[in-house]
Amino acid sequence: MSEHIFEYAPAPESASIVDIRPAYGLFINGEWVDGTDGRSFKSVNPATEEVLAEITEAGPADVDRAVTAARTAFETVWGPMPGRERAKYLFRIARLIQERSRELAVLETIDNGKPIRESRDVDLPLVAAHFFYYAGWADKLPYAGFGPDPRPLGVAGQVIPWNFPLLMLAWKIAPALACGNTVVLKPAETTPLTALAFAEICRQAELPPGVVNIVTGAGETGKALVEHPGVDKVAFTGSTEVGKQIARAVAGTRKRLTLELGGKAANVIFDDAPLDQAVEGVINGIFFNQGHVCCAGSRLLVQETIAEELLERLKARMTTLRVGDPLDKNTDVGAVNSAEQLEKIRTLAQIGEAEGATRWSVPCRLPEQGFWFPPTVFTGVAQSHRIAREEIFGPVLSVLTFRTPAEAVEKANNTPYGLSAGIWTEKGSRILWMAQRMRAGVVWANTFNKFDPAAPFGGYKESGFGREGGRHGLEAYLDV
Amino acid sequence: MSTETLTDAPGSNAELRAYLHGLPGVDQVGAEERAARLATRSIKTTAKAAAIDLAISMVDLTTLEGADTPGKVRALCAKAMRPDPEDPSVPKVAAVCVYSDLVDVAVRALDGSGIAVASVATAFPAGRAPLEAKLADTRAAVAAGAAEIDMVIDRGAFLSGDYLKVYEEIAAVKQACGDAHLKVILETGELVTYDNVRRASWLAMRAGADFIKTSTGKVSPAATLPVTLVMLEAVRDFRAATGRRVGVKPAGGIRTAKDAIRYLVLVKETAGDDWLTPRRFRIGASSLLNDLLMQRRKLATGVYSGPDYFTLD
Incomplete structure (x- = not known):
C-alpha cells in the first residue's frame, strides 16, 4: 500500500x-x-x-x-x-x-x-x-x-x-x-x-x-x-x-x-476561548485577502496563560495555508496586489526585525513571477513597535500578550485607529463587557471578518x- | 496536560469531569464554517485518482442488519476482496464489519486475504446491557477471530455525567479485546453538541481506544464533516500530548465518492498526512464502495458505467 x-x-x-x-x-x-x-x-x-x-x-x-x-x-x-x-x-x-x-x-x-x-x-x-x-x-x-x-x-x-x-x-x-x-x-x-x-x-x-x-x-x-x-x-x-x-x-x-x-485591529483571545476556532479566526482575520483588509485583525492580543500553546497551534495551521496561483481553486493566499505594496510590506517587516521582534514566515515556495509575501507572524512584539502601530496591509501578524481583561482593552484601544476588533471567549458576559469598552466600529465575538449588507460598517x-x-x-x- | 495524567486511570468522577470540562470549548459556528470551507477544496485528476484508491482501502465494508445471514456475509466478503471483478488494480478494502455472531463466517471467507474482520460488540447499537453481557459479547467476537472490535459507549451514562462509568467500561472492553483493535463508537448523533463530542473523544482515547468512531449508523445524524473535524482535532491534540496516534472512523451516511474525498481533505488538513492510512482512518460504509468504483472507472475510461456494471455485494 x-x-x-x-x-x-x-x-x-x-x-x-x-x-x-x-x-x-x-x-x-x-x-x-x-x-x-x-x-x-x-x-x-x-x-x-x-x-x-x-x-x-x-x-x-x-x-x-x-x-x-x-x-x-x-x-x-x-x-x-x-x-x-x-x-x-x-x-x-x-x-x-x-x-x-x-x-x-x-x-x-x-x-x-x-x-x-x-x-x-x-x-x-x-x-x-x-x-x-x-x-x-x-x-x-x-x-x-x-x-x-x-x-x-x-x-x-x-x-x-x-x-x-x-x-x-x-x-x-x-x-x-x-x-x-x-x-x-x-x-x-x-x-x-x-x-x-x-x-x-x-x-x-x-x-x-x-x-x-x-x-x-x-x-x-x-x-x-x-x-x-x-x-x-x-x-x-x-x-x-x-x-x-x-x-x-x-x-x-x-x-x-x-x-x-485604515485599521490596526486587535483580535483578543482569552484563555477560555474555543481554541481551534480562535486559531481559525486569527488566520481568517489576517491572511484573508493577503491581509489587504482595512479591518484585518493584524494585532493578536493573547492571554499570557495560553500564548505559547496558541502560537504553536497557529504556526501549525499556517503551514497548511496554500500560497500560490490565485486562479487555483485550492489557493488560500494569493498575490500581493502591486510591487509598491509588496515593497511597503517588506519594509515594515524589516523594521519589525530591526526593532527586536521575532519573525516567523511559513516555509513555502513562492512563484518566481509576480508579487508575493509569505504568511508571517511576529512574536515578542511590544506596543511601541512600529509593526504594532502602523497598518501593514499585508499577511503579517503581530502578537502581543496581556494578563487581564482591563489590560486587553487598554492595549486594544491604544491605537490611532478604531475600525474593528475581535473577542474570543466562551464567556458571554465577558464578550459584552469587552465590546462596551472597545473603541472600534465593528466588534466581532468568536468570529472575524464577517460582513453583511444589513450590518453597518465604519470607523472610530x-x-x-x-x-x-x-x-x-x-x-x-x-x-x- | 502532562502525559502522566493522560495515561493514569482517573481516581473519581469529579476528577474526570474537571479534566473533560477543562478542554477548550468548540464554537459551533466556527467549526461548521471550517468544515464547510474545506468541503470546497477542488480535488481533480491525479489527486482524485489517488483519493479514490485511498478511500477504497479505508472502507470498513459493513452489514449490520437483523436480517444478516451467513450467505449475505460471504457475499460481502467476496466483494471486499475484489471490489471490481473486472479490474484487479482496485485495492481491497480495510475490513469487513459484521455482528459478533457472524464473525466466524467472515473470518473463514476472508482467510488469507489480509482483510480484517471487525465486529460490533457491547450490545450494539444501543449499548444498553449489563457490563458482563458487553464483555461476553466482546470476548465471543475476539474468540471467533475478530481483529477489530467496534464498541458503543453508554451514552446515557455520558449524558448524565457519569464519565467514570463510561471510562471504566471502555477500559474493561479494551482489556477483553486482548490484541484486537478497539474502535469506540461515540454515537455523536446522541451526544448532540461538539463540546460533548470533544469530551467523549478524549475520554475514549484516555481509556485506551485505538480508534474513535462517530456513529453506529442507526441514529440520525450519523457522521458529519464538522463532527469528524472535531474528532480529528482531538486525535491530533492527543498525539501532541501523549505521542500516541489514535485513529478516526466516520460511519453512516457517507455514500458518494465526493463525500469520501471531503473526509480525506479534512484528514489531510487537520490531523495531517500521518492519518492518511487505513491504519488511522477508516470509513464505515456499505453503498459508498460502489460509487467509488464507478468514479474510479469514469476517471480511467472517461465514461460513466451504469450501476448495473458493479456488483451489489
Whole structure:
C-alpha cells in the first residue's frame, strides 16, 4: 500500500470565461469615451506581472464631463424618478451580477491577485447581496427614520481602493443610487477592470445614461474628482493619509464627506476561548485577502496563560495555508496586489526585525513571477513597535500578550485607529463587557471578518467616519 | 496536560469531569464554517485518482442488519476482496464489519486475504446491557477471530455525567479485546453538541481506544464533516500530548465518492498526512464502495458505467 500519495493536483479556474479588451476608455454618460489628453496606464496581473489592458487616465476635463453627465442625469431622470422605479434598476443590476458572477470573480482575481475561492465565495456573493439589499430600500426611504420624504444629495464622487474592487464599488454605488443620487466613481489604478465590467452591466440593465460614470486614473484623477465643485458628496475608502488630504480638500465646502480608512485591529483571545476556532479566526482575520483588509485583525492580543500553546497551534495551521496561483481553486493566499505594496510590506517587516521582534514566515515556495509575501507572524512584539502601530496591509501578524481583561482593552484601544476588533471567549458576559469598552466600529465575538449588507460598517478615530451598510448607510446619501 | 495524567486511570468522577470540562470549548459556528470551507477544496485528476484508491482501502465494508445471514456475509466478503471483478488494480478494502455472531463466517471467507474482520460488540447499537453481557459479547467476537472490535459507549451514562462509568467500561472492553483493535463508537448523533463530542473523544482515547468512531449508523445524524473535524482535532491534540496516534472512523451516511474525498481533505488538513492510512482512518460504509468504483472507472475510461456494471455485494 502506497502512503502519503494524496496531494492536491492543480485545479485552475478557467480564465477563458473573461474577455479583457486590449484597451478601455472612460464610461461617461452611458458611453465609452476616450480621454481628452490621451494619457493611459496599464493594469497588471499581480500574480504573473502580465499586462492585462491599457487603461485611460482621466484628466480634469474628463472628470468635469463625468460630473456634468451625472448632474444632468440627477436633475432630469434619476432624482425625480420614484423610488420603486429606481429599485427595479437596482434589482436588475443585482441579478446581472449574480448571473455573471463567475466571470466577475475570475476577472477580480486576475486583476487583484486574490484567490478565486475568496472572490467566488466572498466578494461576489456580497456584491450581489449589497445591491439586493439597497434595492429593497429604494422605495422605503420614508420609513428609514430620516423624515417623511428624505431627499438625495445630488452627485456623489466616490473613490475606492484596490483590495475589494467590486465589493467596494457595491458599497458605494448601491446606497447612492437607492437614495436617488448619481455617481462618478474612480476605481483604484491597479484594479480597474471589474469596475469597467460593471459599466457594461449598467448598460445591460439599461440604466439611464449618466447615472453611473466610471473614471479611471490614479491619485490625480481622484483629486480632480473630490475637488470638483459640481460634486455634492465625497465618499472615500482607502488609506488614512489620503483620507486626511481629502478631508482638508473638502473642508469649508458644501460637500458631505464619509471616510473609511485604515485599521490596526486587535483580535483578543482569552484563555477560555474555543481554541481551534480562535486559531481559525486569527488566520481568517489576517491572511484573508493577503491581509489587504482595512479591518484585518493584524494585532493578536493573547492571554499570557495560553500564548505559547496558541502560537504553536497557529504556526501549525499556517503551514497548511496554500500560497500560490490565485486562479487555483485550492489557493488560500494569493498575490500581493502591486510591487509598491509588496515593497511597503517588506519594509515594515524589516523594521519589525530591526526593532527586536521575532519573525516567523511559513516555509513555502513562492512563484518566481509576480508579487508575493509569505504568511508571517511576529512574536515578542511590544506596543511601541512600529509593526504594532502602523497598518501593514499585508499577511503579517503581530502578537502581543496581556494578563487581564482591563489590560486587553487598554492595549486594544491604544491605537490611532478604531475600525474593528475581535473577542474570543466562551464567556458571554465577558464578550459584552469587552465590546462596551472597545473603541472600534465593528466588534466581532468568536468570529472575524464577517460582513453583511444589513450590518453597518465604519470607523472610530482615524479609521474614518460615516457608516456603510444597513439603514445607517443610507444617511450618507440623504440630505438629513 | 502532562502525559502522566493522560495515561493514569482517573481516581473519581469529579476528577474526570474537571479534566473533560477543562478542554477548550468548540464554537459551533466556527467549526461548521471550517468544515464547510474545506468541503470546497477542488480535488481533480491525479489527486482524485489517488483519493479514490485511498478511500477504497479505508472502507470498513459493513452489514449490520437483523436480517444478516451467513450467505449475505460471504457475499460481502467476496466483494471486499475484489471490489471490481473486472479490474484487479482496485485495492481491497480495510475490513469487513459484521455482528459478533457472524464473525466466524467472515473470518473463514476472508482467510488469507489480509482483510480484517471487525465486529460490533457491547450490545450494539444501543449499548444498553449489563457490563458482563458487553464483555461476553466482546470476548465471543475476539474468540471467533475478530481483529477489530467496534464498541458503543453508554451514552446515557455520558449524558448524565457519569464519565467514570463510561471510562471504566471502555477500559474493561479494551482489556477483553486482548490484541484486537478497539474502535469506540461515540454515537455523536446522541451526544448532540461538539463540546460533548470533544469530551467523549478524549475520554475514549484516555481509556485506551485505538480508534474513535462517530456513529453506529442507526441514529440520525450519523457522521458529519464538522463532527469528524472535531474528532480529528482531538486525535491530533492527543498525539501532541501523549505521542500516541489514535485513529478516526466516520460511519453512516457517507455514500458518494465526493463525500469520501471531503473526509480525506479534512484528514489531510487537520490531523495531517500521518492519518492518511487505513491504519488511522477508516470509513464505515456499505453503498459508498460502489460509487467509488464507478468514479474510479469514469476517471480511467472517461465514461460513466451504469450501476448495473458493479456488483451489489
